[in-house]
Amino acid sequence: MSIEGVKIYGVCMERLDHQIKLAKARLASNPAAAKNGIMVLESYNTGDMDDIIDILELYDLPDDTMDAVLNKLEEVAMSVSILARETINFDFCEKGYLCLYLKVK
Numbered sequence: 001m002s003i004e005g006v007k008i009y010g011v012c013m014e015r016l017d018h019q020i021k022l023a024k025a026r027l028a029s030n031p032a033a034a035k036n037g038i039m040v041l042e043s044y045n046t047g048d049m050d051d052i053i054d055i056l057e058l059y060d061l062p063d064d065t066m067d068a069v070l071n072k073l074e075e076v077a078m079s080v081s082i083l084a085r086e087t088i089n090f091d092f093c094e095k096g097y098l099c100l101y102l103k104v105k
Contacts, residue, residue, distance in 0.1 A: 010056035034104040047096040
């Protein structure tokens, strides 16, 4: 995949890199910090579709549905994973908030 034309929307790669380093340090000192092989890097403290669109600047969705948001988040996660050289994904936590996760290797 070429990085030309890749959009990462509202994900700041510098902040993400810092969060990954912190997560790996926590994991090194406490292997139980990863639950089910993943660690939360960031919580957006909302599960509201309109909030998610605004926070991550997902303004080019084909339609205003949660399915469109979830599809776009999957695309963004793939792009960010390639750039970060880590497996990153978006999902909702137990509270229903959107979170950015690091898959622990």
